[in-house]
Amino acid sequence: MTSFRTLNKLSNQEIFDKVVLAVLEQGSRAYGNRPGDLSQMGCMYRTPDGRKCAVGQLLSDEEQDLIAEKRLHSLGVRDLTEFLGAELDESKITLLQHLQNVHDITREGDRDVWRREFARNACGVAHKNELNPLVAAAVL
Secondary structure, three states, X not given: OOOXXXXXXXXXXXXXXXXXXXXXXXXXXXXXXXXXXXXXXEEOOEOOOOOEOOHHHHOOHHHHHHHHHHOOOOOOHHHHHHHHOOOOOHHHHHHHHHHHHHHHHOOOOOHHHHHHXXXXXXXXXXXXXXXXOHHHHOOO
16 A cells, blocks of 8 residues: 555655556546535545545555545645655655646546646656656557
């Protein structure tokens, strides 16, 4: 089981592959009404229907529940790292920020179109972080 607190045990390539494969399989952003404020729409770590954002793919159920309980659905990666007491090196924080940004900016639309756009954007993340883009490029 993946846990945000144990991400330092994974290489950046393993994190990239895990997140990109999971988000591509999901086929859409984790976007919806934020619990406790149904008038506010936005990206979330985990939506009520179970979709997860890029960073949400790496959170354990316990971590997800703690975030939901505290209504911290929009913490940035660095603040989330601090909140959960995770010790991540700077390269992992940067990678997660890039993946989260790609998740958030990829426009909604047809599932296949969305997957291709996300994959194209994820290839850019791989390049910026000196990683192999193969899992994303396979969709293109």
